[in-house]
Amino acid sequence: MLNENKNYALDDFINEEKSSLSSSQGLGINIRAEINFLNIRGSINDSDFIKHVEAVFQQALPLDFNTFSVGEHHIYWLAPDEWLVVTEHDLKPILQKISPEIDLYITNQTGGYTQLILQGDYARSLLSKGCTLDIGEKKFLIGQCAQTGLGKAGILLALTDSKPSFNIIVRRSFAEYVGLWLKQCGNEFGVNFTHKH
Amino acid sequence: MQTNRLNQGGFIDRHKTLRFTFNGQSYFGYQGDTLASALVANDIKIVGRSFKYHRPRGIIGSGAEEPNAIFQIGSGATTEAGMRATQIELYDGLVAKSEKGWPSLSFDIAIINDWFSKLFGAGFYYKTFMYPAKFWKIYEYFLRRMAGLGRAPKQPDPDHYSHQNIHCDILIVGAGPAGLIAGVSAGKSGAKVIIADDQAMFGGSLLASKEIIGGQSSEEWIASQVEILKTLPNVTCLPRSTVFGYYDYNFLTINERCTNHLSEFTAGKIRQKLWRVRAKRVVLAQGAFERPLVFPNNDRPGIMLASAVSNYIHRYGVIPGKNAVLFTNNDSAYQAAIDIKTAGAQSVLIVDSRSEQPSDMVDAAKKCGVELQFDAVIRNVIGNKSIKAVQISAYDASDNTCKDKAEKRDCDLLIYSGGWSPAVHLHSQSGGKNKWDNERHCFVPGKPSQASSSIGSCNGTWILEDCLKEGITCAQEMVTNLGFKAVDMKLPSSKKTKINPMMPLWQVIAKDSSENLPKQFVDYQNDTTVSDIYLAVREGYTGIEHVKRYTALGFGTDQGKLGNINGMAILGQALKKPIEQIGTTTFRPAYTPVTFGVVAGEDIDEMFEPTRKTAIHDFHADRKAPFEIVGQWLRPWYFPEDNEDMLSAVSRECIAARSSLGIMDASTLGKIDVCGKDAVSFLEKIYTHDVAKMAIGQCAYGIMLGEDGMIKDDGVMARLGENHFYLTTTTGGAANVMSWLEQWLQTEWPHLDVYMTSLTDHLSTIALVGPNSRRVLQTLVNTDLSAEFFPFMRTCKSEIAGIAIDLYRVSFSGELAFEVNVNSNFALHLWNLLMKAGKDFGITPYGTETMHVLRAEKGFIIVGQDTDGSVNPLDAGLGWLISKEKDFLGKRSLERADSLRKDRKQLVGLLSVDNKSVIPEGAQLIEKKATSGPTPMYGHVSSSYYSPILGHPIALALVQSGRNRYGEKLLAVSSDAKAIEVSITKPIFYDLKGEQQRVE
Structure with missing residues (x-):
């Protein structure tokens, strides 16, 4: 019942049929609405913290900068003491497992982020139009992530497979801008968004 | 007729004819032509008028260096100015116009500038149009018309x-x-x-x-x-x-x-x-770039660089003349003579300033029938709109001058080369x-x-x-x-040509007085001549950067690609210094002009700046609320009903909030979660009030100061746990405050165990405001909202219809009010639930304008509006927030002599004496009686509104020694309203004791 009452950024962009946007030129954009975000803070010098996080999420905490781990969830490294968990799982059972004894600070960010998935041959070229980071095949590898910019918005960018598929995680209030940006700049590569309105 | 087109050769397709117009006249060229090569093929001699003297000019080069063939291309929205014909590829239907020449290229009225050119030396405009100062507008009209630098389209660019x-x-x-x-x-x-x-x-x-x-x-x-x-x-x-x-x-x-x-x-x-x-x-x-040579009348149409001649012949199958003279000081230019002779020119004469020495180029030239004359220079050019003949004199290398005796040679093309830069x-x-x-x-x-x-x-x-x-x-x-393995490359063989060294020849100097010689151009685009450079030296300019600015040498859109080196060398001669001591001017981007369109790229229209919308935005848009942009956010300004104007809408909203129930989307507030073992000591250093003394669940209004002691930001903050806080910042200050806090944490106090995380996007904030807010909210939550259990400035967790919320009993209106924080995904749903629950009490959504009126009635400041980076807490009347018991950022600055000055500007209230006039924001406050000399300005109006609940205008102002002036009358003056008489009051107008917000 609750889910019917949710509304997401980029609602307008979500195709009613499949919530995916594709183009003739091997580029697709998918907007993932039904996912949860958790921000985790703690010290990597505190082994109890690391052990506890890994126990709670049943997954390795990425300690190398600008990488992410994949398991039941995606866990992204954001800073030496900060990670972002992106998960399809219900948060309640996860949060219940967290021990108050451990110096682990967690904030729910589910309403604060939107995730888009950009996929296909031209994904790199399209992103490079507005992203100054080197995301060339040899430089930005599967399993890497980076907090960078797209146009005039900040994004978290991650490469998940060789199609290539990029996860773009953006703050809710900038999601519409990023959606419009991809739509407009995608013209060059034949990206065709279906727009509800 | 493409009279100069060769029957063969060039990278052009003679089967694809392209039509184009130049100055209204139709011509033809071929696929593969540039506009310049097509013009040369059509034997167009005059392509423009010069910048200052309006002399007729022809095409000199074949690339980025071209100073004369600069055109307006196209028309309407897609027209482009300042385009070099040598770099424009010809297409069918191309429309080109010269940028100068009025009324026509062939007869330009401003040629009188050339006839009276003795008057028009360097600095003429600086010196002449100074007086009387107010005539400048008239001078400007005519000068701009004559300068003719092309026109930008007035319509938006459709590209x-x-x-x-x-x-x-x-x-x-x-x-x-x-x-x-x-x-x-x-x-x-x-x-x-x-x-x-x-x-x-x-x-x-x-x-x-x-x-x-x-x-x-x-x-x-x-x-x-x-x-x-x-x-x-x-x-x-x-x-x-x-x-x-x-x-x-x-x-x-x-x-x-x-x-x-x-x-x-x-x-x-x-x-x-x-x-x-x-x-x-x-x-x-x-x-x-090939350098031109400098000699009298070296700008006449029909003079062309040697490399350009070769380019036109080989690349475009165009021969620029039939009877050519080539003037050179180097071997490389011989190639152009050979090329044009081979291409079918009737006669070609090389005039070489050097003495004859055997070289491969000399042999090759002789072999194909080119005539040669050594130890000679061109001393003048005959022909006005096109070249008719040249005068050749013997050259004496010992004193760098040419003999007076000249011999005339007819020609229709003068090719020149002064070496390469x-x-x-x-x-x-x-x-x-x-x-x-x-x-x-x-x-x-x-x-x-x-x-x-x-x-x-x-x-x-x-x-x-x-x-x-x-x-x-x-x-x-x-x-x-770079870590790659280099691949072996064989050097391809090429012909080794024996070449004689070039002879520097910066200017052809005649034995008779150079003052009486015709003009010798150094920079074609700006009409800078040799005598301008000498004049600059006589007037005391000796540095190349100064001479550049005085004579405009190298200032054109070609950035001196042709003229700079000659100009520097001639300056060297004038100063009797070698060129290496003259130095070069600075080269700056762009190398060639770049259109604004490509600089802007896709960042135009709605993509120019991101607009952030709250999760409740759709409601506001459905209600047709006008939006105000605050720190990239779109915030609803007011919610007009039927055909209400702004004033009526705001009045209705204000009265509703004060008398029953208002609801506002406050989601744009910056929100920061702070936790960690040292959260308290960190926040103690940031805020001026005693954070350590706050009980869990307590809220406080806090301000943070810069190191200068001035108010940086403000907002309500709450203690959620022993080591857990929630801070709010102003909408516009959210990102700055976050990085300011991180900067202190990471660079100054890295030992503190503190973690900050932004919640701005995750949480939406709905303010429920008015005497009926508690009653309505109570119907939705199980938490006891009575004053006993949930008094003013408290926070707790709760739930509405299964949605987790954080409740804050805080008030930015002075009314009984609650702020509800909720996961943004549920915000619109929750808003609608509250709207429904408040229906019987006439729940009224209000926007930023009503919010401003309500807070101003209470004298609550807006950082950035009532403060401007020069207002400290004492000035703003917030001394009560300053803890005496601890240290915090900015504290020491509050004890500086300047912070303690008695005449600092202080926050006060203003009432208009007529009780009707709304004082313009930004108005200056001055003495009522006019004084002689400059009027002292005592302060300015920072916020001003009509207060519907009070029925008269109110304002906040910053006034020197304001708190000692209560009751005093001043004049508020501004450029857009009559002077209004105002009286100074306390900066609070409504519910002076604050009973409403603390109501039991």
Whole structure:
């Protein structure tokens, strides 16, 4: 019942049929609405913290900068003491497992982020139009992530497979801008968004 | 009629005829032509009028150096100004107009400037149009009309422009022989290479040459190299792409013209692209510019650079004249004489300022029937609108002067060459210095200041074989350096020509007084002459940068590509100093003009700036609320009902909030979660109040100061746990506050165990405001909201319809009010639930304007409106927030003598004496009685509204010693209203005791 009452950024962009946007030129954009975000803070010098996080999420905490781990969830490294968990799982059972004894600070960010998935041959070229980071095949590898910019918005960018598929995680209030940006700049590569309105 | 078109040769397609118009007249050219080559083919002599003297001018060059053939292309929204005909590829239907010449090119009224040119020396405009000052507007009208720098379209640009970031190992600028072979060499090693050239075809100088390279004709050799580049997936070839800027950290910008060559407008296609390149290494192989020679009337139509003549013949099958004279001081120009004679010119005479010495070029010239005259110079040109003849005099190298006796020679084309200047522009932009080379008589690039190398003729290397060798070596060194394995490259064989050295000849000096000679132009685009440079020296300008500004030498859109070196050398002669002591002026981007469209790229219209919308935005939009932009956020301003105007809507909203129930979307507030063992001691240093004393669940209004003691930001903060806080910031200050806090934490107090996380987007905030807010909210929550359990300035967790919420009993209106924080995904739903629950109490959504009125009635400040970075807490009447018991950022500054001054501006209230006039915000407050001399300004109005609940206007102001002036009357004056008499009051107007917000 609750889910019917949710509304997401980029609602307008979500195709009613499949919530995916594709183009003739091997580029697709998918907007993932039904996912949860958790921000985790703690010290990597505190082994109890690391052990506890890994126990709670049943997954390795990425300690190398600008990488992410994949398991039941995606866990992204954001800073030496900060990670972002992106998960399809219900948060309640996860949060219940967290021990108050451990110096682990967690904030729910589910309403604060939107995730888009950009996929296909031209994904790199399209992103490079507005992203100054080197995301060339040899430089930005599967399993890497980076907090960078797209146009005039900040994004978290991650490469998940060789199609290539990029996860773009953006703050809710900038999601519409990023959606419009991809739509407009995608013209060059034949990206065709279906727009509800 | 294409009278100058040859029957064969050139990279043009004679089967594809293209029609174009020039100054309203129709002409034909061929596919592959530039506009310039088509004009030369049609024997168009005059293409423009000069900048100052309005002298007729013809095409001189064939590339980026062209100073005269500068046109307005197209019309309407797609018109472009300042376009060089030599760089415009011809398309069918092209429309070109000269930018100067009024009423017509052939008769330009302002030619009188030329007749009276004695009056118009350098600095004429500076000196003449100074007085009387108010006449400038009249002078300006006529001067602008005469200057004629082209017109920008008035309509919006319908074209699409694109930006692309790209990283590479090696960027090669220029695809001439050196650049091409460097590209192939680097490309084969596997390095990521970009090779850019401003021409449509790669090949550079080889396109106009008949050299044999490695057994192939130059045309075949170019084609084979380009073929190799195209098969390499790691190489990006960018023709029609000008590298126009070289910035720090090997960041370079390229302007690619994608569809300019197809038509004036290509719907749905990208017209131009801006490549933003970050290169590990840069190879500069841009080539060199041929220098003109300086002699009287050296600007007459029909005078052309030697390299341009070869280009027109070989690349476009166009012969620019039938009877040519070639004036040179070097061997390379001989090629043009040979080319034009071979192409069918009736007579060609080389006038060489040097003495005869055997050389391959001399032999070749003689062999094909070119006449030669040594130890001679051109001393004047006869013919006004086109060249008729030249005067040739013997030249005396011992004293650098020519004999008076002149011999006349008829001709229709004067070809000239003063040697070559390497295109050091990008090297110079990158921070590299240039050094004068006394053997080659040109500036060559000095030590690079970034990871770059200059090769080929832009390094002063003239022999083809040496250029190719430099290309290979440079590429191999770079790739090895970058960790790639260099591929062995065989140096292709090429003809070794014996060349005699050039003779520096900066100016043809006659034995008779040079004052009476016709003008000798140094910079064609700005009409800078030799006598202007001498005048500048006489007037005391000796530095090249000063002379440049006084004479406008090198200021044109060609940036002195032709004139600079001659100008510097002539300045050297005037100052009796060698040229290396004169130095060069600074080269700056852009190398050639770049259209604004491509700079803006896709960041236009709605994409110019991100607009952030709250999760409740759809409600506001449905209610047709006008929006106000606050820190990129769109906030509803007010909610008009039916045909209400703003004032009525705001009045209705204010009364509703004060008398029953209002609801506001406060989601744009900055929200920060702070936790960690040292959260308390961290926040103690940040806020001025006693954070440690706050109970869990308690809220406080807090301010943070800069190190200067001035108010930086404010907002309610709450203690959620022993080591857990929630802070709010102003909407516009959210990002700045976060980075300010992180800066202190990370750089000054890294020992503190504190973690801050932004919640701004995750949480939406709904404010429920008014005497009925508690009653309505209570119907939705189980939490006891009575004052006993949930008093003013408290927070707790709760739930509405299964949705978790955080409740805050805080007030920015002075009314009983609650703020509800909720996961943004549920915010719109919750808002609708609250709207429904409040229906019976006339729940009224209100926007930022009502919020402002309500807070101003209470005298609550807005940071950034009632403060401006020079207001400390004492000024704002917030002294009560300052803890005496602890240290915090800015505290010491509050004890500076200046902070304690008695006459500081303080926050006060203002009432208009007539009780009707709303005082304009920003109005200055002055003495009622006029004083002589400048009127002292005591302060200004920072906030001003009509208060519906009070029925009269109110205002807040910052006034010197304001708190001692209560009751005093002043005048509020501004440029857009009559002076209003105001009286100073306390900065609070409504519910003076604060009973409403604390109501039990």
